[in-house]
Structure formats: structure tokens, C-alpha cells
Amino acid sequence: MTDTQNRAAAGEALVPTATEDALPRRFSDFATLGEALDYAATGTRGLNFHDARGTLTRPYPFREMREEALACARRLIAAGIRPQDRVALIAETGSEFAALFFGVVYAGAWPVPLPLPTSFGGSASYIEQLRVQLASCDPQMLLFPAELSQMAGEAARIADVEGLDFTSFAARPAPDAALPRAGSEDIAYLQYSSGSTRFPHGVAITHRALLNNLQAHAFGMKLIESDRCVSWLPWYHDMGLVGCFLSVVANQVSTDYLKTEDFARRPLAWLDLISRNQGTSLSYSPTFGYDICARRMSSQTKASDRFDLARWRVAGNGADMIRPDVMQSFVDAFADAGFQATAFLPSYGLAEATLAVSIMPPGEGIRVELVEETQLSGSGMTEDRPQRYRAIVNCGRPVKDMAVEIREEDGTPLPERAIGKLWCRGPSVMEGYFRDPDATAACMTDGWLDTGDMGYLSDGYVYIVGRAKDMIIVNGRNHWPQDIEWAVEQLPGFKQGDIAAFAITTPGGEETPAVLVQCRTSDTSERKRLHDEIRERVRSVTGMNCVIELIPPRTLPRTSSGKLSRAKARNLYLAGEIKPYELAA
Incomplete structure (x- = not known):
């Protein structure tokens, strides 16, 4: 057990890692990400994980994270992982993922953070998303939180990849092994964008590219000694992973985390x-x-x-x-x-x-x-x-x-x-x-x-x-979907994220905007009134007659980072998978 776990078992109050530190701060001036953690581990700062009510559950000094990451690296090498192999990791905000990510880096392999399931689409959709991304990155292993064993395990089986939950992997032996030395031009990790997963693109980032951008964060935000980061952003999206995880390691900033799903609830x-x-x-x-x-x-x-x-x-x-x-x-x-x-x-x-x-x-x-x-x-x-x-x-x-x-x-x-x-x-x-x-x-x-x-x-x-790619072109005139969506948001009862605008082809062969609007009322006459009000509002702003469809709440799809996916909404609508309400005559 770690020092932190021993204190918790003894009933001692948990203490967050220090905000300020005697260790001279270095702004990401390292050759590799592993060197960045090596340096941060000589100080007293670190990561701090909190529950849904904001209560500290795990202080995680960089020193502890490095020790556990090195153990992960030895387990990976014992499992046959070699430099440049990919290891896919379900990016749950917590100490297990943090140690595994750096463990893969220390082993010379490439970590590939993959998303947690969202509230849209159900298990079949999530398994398919993982399957496609696993086929793209071709990893040797997929590691995941135990509570996702059924879905992630099935995706690993379909993709013919070894799948293992975090707890089972941590129970494996970690025999001594020589760790490879990465160079600054070597790939550090693969990052998948949060958009369409049908044709996923794994972005290959070198250690040099990463450390250069992390240094730009420190300079751009003019980091000072008293700075401390607070984040709920998911670690499978670039802003959460790079900006609020890797950056705080390379710039030695203590950080407090809420899980994304806990932020959504509270x-x-x-x-x-x-x-x-x-x-x-x-x-x-x-x-x-x-x-x-x-x-x-x-x-x-x-x-x-x-x-x-x-x-x-x-x-x-x-x-x-x-x-x-x-x-x-x-x-x-x-x-x-x-x-x-x-x-x-x-x-x-x-x-x-x-x-x-x-x-x-x-x-x-x-x-x-x-x-x-x-x-x-x-x-x-x-x-x-x-x-x-x-x-x-x-x-x-x-x-x-x-x-x-x-x-x-x-x-x-x-x-x-x-x-x-x-x-x-x-x-x-x-x-x-x-x-x-x-x-x-x-x-x-x-x-x-x-x-x-x-x-x-x-x-x-x-x-x-x-x-x-979101531009709507009708009769040679360009229209931004945001302008149409914002026009509807000004009406009472609607908010950001309730509306998606995109172009479709009518049965007559003409291009026209379609506007999907999430509607919360069950009254049919009220729906008809809202439909007509939205149509007139959009016409007054754009000068166009648009196809207006009222749809149930929580219907519009989002990317893994929470952004509205207009392209997916269009595809689902055209495929008949988004079913608009029938309006009264």
C-alpha cells in the first residue's frame, strides 16, 4: 500500500498535495514526458481526486505517481509490450489511468486514451465506437475500469485485443526490467479527436511537440508559484488530457479533479x-x-x-x-x-x-x-x-x-x-x-x-x-449553423445545445437548412405554436424557409467532449433514427 492508502486505512484525514513547493519550477524544458515526471516527483506537488461532493478521496503526489507508473511499465514489459506498441486505455479520471498512461510512456510504448461511454447510444454504440478506434490504433492491449468490463471486454474480444481491467492488471507481477530510453522525436501518444468515430484519426504527437505546447501553456498563462489547477474535463479529450493532466505534470502544478460525470450531476x-x-x-x-x-x-x-x-x-x-x-x-x-x-x-x-x-x-x-x-x-x-x-x-x-x-x-x-x-x-x-x-x-x-x-x-x-465543414450553402449563399441556432435560442424555453442546424436536400432536389429543436412540452397544440414561432424566427433572421422539426429532449448527439455533433445529427435524421414529433394539423 502507498503512504496515502496507509493513512486512509488508519483513519487519518487526507491532506491535499502542496500548492507551493521549494522545488524550482521548470516550464516543460524536458526532452521527454518521462523526464518531466521524473523532475516533478522530486517535489511535493501532485494530483488530488475528489468525489461528487468535492471531498478529497486520493491525494496523489507526483512521487507516488512515478513509483506506480514505473511498476506499470515493468508489468507491461513482462507482458511483452515493446517500444512503439500501442496500449489503449479507457481514460477514467483517477490515479489508475494516470499511472498507466505514464507507465506506457516509460515502457517506450504509445498510450492511446479512449473515451468513457456517454449517455447517448447505449452499450452497443459504445462497443462499436471502441471497436472502430481499436481497429485504427491496432493496440496490443486494452485496459479499462472494472465497472466497464462487460462493454470494454466485448470490444476487445471483437477486435481480437487482450482486454484487462485496471485491478487485474495491477495484480500482475512487476519484475525488474531495463526501461528503454525515449528520444524527443519519438511518438509520445496517440490522441483521437472527439468527433466522428466512423473514420477515426489518431493524431501522432512526439515528445518534442508535446513539451513545446506544454511550455506554451505556462508562458501563455504566465504561471506563478501560487497557481493551482481545478478540472472536471475528461482525459480522453485533448483539453482535459493535455491541458489539465500532462501540462500540470510538466509544469509542476498541483491539481484538484472532479470526474466529468460528477460535474454533470453537481x-x-x-x-x-x-x-x-x-x-x-x-x-x-x-x-x-x-x-x-x-x-x-x-x-x-x-x-x-x-x-x-x-x-x-x-x-x-x-x-x-x-x-x-x-x-x-x-x-x-x-x-x-x-x-x-x-x-x-x-x-x-x-x-x-x-x-x-x-x-x-x-x-x-x-x-x-x-x-x-x-x-x-x-x-x-x-x-x-x-x-x-x-x-x-x-x-x-x-x-x-x-x-x-x-x-x-x-x-x-x-x-x-x-x-x-x-x-x-x-x-x-x-x-x-x-x-x-x-x-x-x-x-x-x-x-x-x-x-x-x-x-x-x-x-x-x-x-x-x-x-x-458546418457551412450551409443555399442558392450560392453561405449560412453559419450557429446563426440559425442562436436565433432559436433567443426564444423563451430554449438554450444552447437544444438546436442543431444543417443542410439537407429536399425531395425536389433543392438544398435547404433543416433545424432540429429539442422540445420539452407534451402539449400538441403548444408544439404547433412553438414550431410556427421557430419557423418565423429563423425566416426573419436568415430570410429562408427552413425545415423545422421538434424532437424529444436529450436526442441530439454529442461528441465525447460534450460538443454538439451536427454531422451525426444530420446522419441520424436522414436515416430515420431521430424521430420528430407529429404536429397537429
Whole structure:
């Protein structure tokens, strides 16, 4: 048993790892990820795991994590794992996954974090998702939490991969073995994106690329000695894995964790953890996390009665389109608890760049530009349409060593404030997609990565407009699905995530937007009224007649990171798997 486990068994109170440390902080200036943990383990900082109510259940100093990771590495080598083999790991937030991830790294193999099941699709869908990803990464083993043995074990059986739960693996002997020495140009891990799993792309990231991006986090957020991280983000998504797990190891930051599913049930426990931090807090979330917390605060309750958010220094925001109205609602809900709007730190990134591409300088907060929609769509004004503007959030400056260009479809660079495809180049850009040279060639040219996102540059800052593949083109005019979705969200009773807009082909062969709206009322006449109200609202904003479909709550699919998947919603709708309500005549 570890020291922590012995103390817990003796009934002693658990003590979180230190926020500040006498160990001189190094900002990811290591050759490999293993070297980063070796150094962090000589200090007193570490990871801290909490239950759904925010009670500390396992302090996990980096020293203990390193010891357990080395034991995992020896078990893996004894099982025949060799350098460059892949080991798939179901990424449950906890000490078992943390030790296994670094154990695979110490063994010279490549860890491949895979998602936990979501609330959508059921066991068959999850087994199929794992099967496809296992076929893509071709691992020697799949390791998983014991409670997922039935589903993960079945996926391993179908994929003809050895499957073993964390507990059974930990019971295996760990005989002494010489550990291979990784080089900075070796692959550190494979990261799967959170999007479609039909044709998954494993992003291959080298140690050098990873450490370069982790150093950019430290510089971009201007880390200070009193900083402590708090996170509920899943470890199978790049923002959770890289930003709130690997980064805190390589930059020696103590971190407090809630499991993602616990945050979903009790979101305000996240803010409780931040309130208890006596240092300065770093914590990231997509927009929807801030939205959930703002909605949970009742108008009769003062946030200051429960929370103290005055020391929240960096309230990071990324992973989806940043909504300034939502962020303002969060400020309104928690200002009296000491939260400062200047703590917001928008950023932009993607797994193909390891993580961060741009970060807002700390203290500048949310900065917005109003852009006329014809500039966003690339089409001219029509006489019968009034000017309309969308608020575009500043996502900061390119991180250390990263270059960003905005280009035309043909690759021609565009000037400032011209909207086009965002390309980036730097040491942290991926080697390529694992065993997929065609997909790699489709998005990489001369070291430049086509991110697939549309945006523009203004005074050296990056502004993101949307995903190019989500664009709806009707009669030669471009429409952003977010504009349609946001229009519906302004109606009473709807919120972010209730609406998905995408293009379909009508029986007459015409392209038209379809809008799926999750509806909570069971009254048929009320549904008809809402349908007509939504149709008129969308027509007034876009000038188009759209197909409006009301669907049951919790129907729209999401990616593993919680983002709305418009592409999957479209496929399910066209396949008849999303069944709209019948409307009264």
C-alpha cells in the first residue's frame, strides 16, 4: 500500500498535495514526458481526486505517481509490450489511468486514451465506437475500469485485443526490467479527436511537440508559484488530457479533479473546489460548463453565501464556440462571489496542434468584435435584408513558436480582417495521422496544418468564426449553423445545445437548412405554436424557409467532449433514427 492508502486505512484525514513547493519550477524544458515526471516527483506537488461532493478521496503526489507508473511499465514489459506498441486505455479520471498512461510512456510504448461511454447510444454504440478506434490504433492491449468490463471486454474480444481491467492488471507481477530510453522525436501518444468515430484519426504527437505546447501553456498563462489547477474535463479529450493532466505534470502544478460525470450531476461542486483553493486558481471549461453553473444559481440565492471566487486568476474557455452572452451571464451570477470578468481567458486549439494554437493574454478578458453577416458568409447584401451582426470572440495571440495564417481556399494568404481558412505551423503540430498518409496529406502542406476552421486575424489576435465543414450553402449563399441556432435560442424555453442546424436536400432536389429543436412540452397544440414561432424566427433572421422539426429532449448527439455533433445529427435524421414529433394539423 502507498503512504496515502496507509493513512486512509488508519483513519487519518487526507491532506491535499502542496500548492507551493521549494522545488524550482521548470516550464516543460524536458526532452521527454518521462523526464518531466521524473523532475516533478522530486517535489511535493501532485494530483488530488475528489468525489461528487468535492471531498478529497486520493491525494496523489507526483512521487507516488512515478513509483506506480514505473511498476506499470515493468508489468507491461513482462507482458511483452515493446517500444512503439500501442496500449489503449479507457481514460477514467483517477490515479489508475494516470499511472498507466505514464507507465506506457516509460515502457517506450504509445498510450492511446479512449473515451468513457456517454449517455447517448447505449452499450452497443459504445462497443462499436471502441471497436472502430481499436481497429485504427491496432493496440496490443486494452485496459479499462472494472465497472466497464462487460462493454470494454466485448470490444476487445471483437477486435481480437487482450482486454484487462485496471485491478487485474495491477495484480500482475512487476519484475525488474531495463526501461528503454525515449528520444524527443519519438511518438509520445496517440490522441483521437472527439468527433466522428466512423473514420477515426489518431493524431501522432512526439515528445518534442508535446513539451513545446506544454511550455506554451505556462508562458501563455504566465504561471506563478501560487497557481493551482481545478478540472472536471475528461482525459480522453485533448483539453482535459493535455491541458489539465500532462501540462500540470510538466509544469509542476498541483491539481484538484472532479470526474466529468460528477460535474454533470453537481456542476457547482466545481466552483466549491475553486472556492476552497487558498492559492490562485487555473480552471478551464467549454462555454457550456459556465452556462450550466450560471443556470443553477437561483435568483434568490447570493453566490457569495457559498462561493469565494476572488482568487480565480485564469478562467479558461475553449473547445467550442465561445458565447459572450453566456460568459456575461456567468459574470452576473457570480460577481458578488468575487469573480472578475478579466479572469476569462479565451483560447483556440485542436488535437492536431497538440492543443493550444492561441491564448488570450491574462487579464484582458473577453473581447468581442461585431462582424456584419455578409462578411461572414462571403456574399453580397440583398436589398430586402437589414444588416445583421454576429459577435466574434477574440481567442488571443498565437502561442510561443506558433505561426498562424488565414488563407483562401486555393491557399493564397489573406490580409488582416479577411475571413478564410486558418492554417498554423510550429513545433507542436502533429507528425500526422497514424497510418493514414492520405488524411495527413489532405490537411498538411510544407509543415502547415489546415485546421478546418474559418477565422481572421486582427492586430495579431485570432478570431474564430466557425467550422468550414458546418457551412450551409443555399442558392450560392453561405449560412453559419450557429446563426440559425442562436436565433432559436433567443426564444423563451430554449438554450444552447437544444438546436442543431444543417443542410439537407429536399425531395425536389433543392438544398435547404433543416433545424432540429429539442422540445420539452407534451402539449400538441403548444408544439404547433412553438414550431410556427421557430419557423418565423429563423425566416426573419436568415430570410429562408427552413425545415423545422421538434424532437424529444436529450436526442441530439454529442461528441465525447460534450460538443454538439451536427454531422451525426444530420446522419441520424436522414436515416430515420431521430424521430420528430407529429404536429397537429
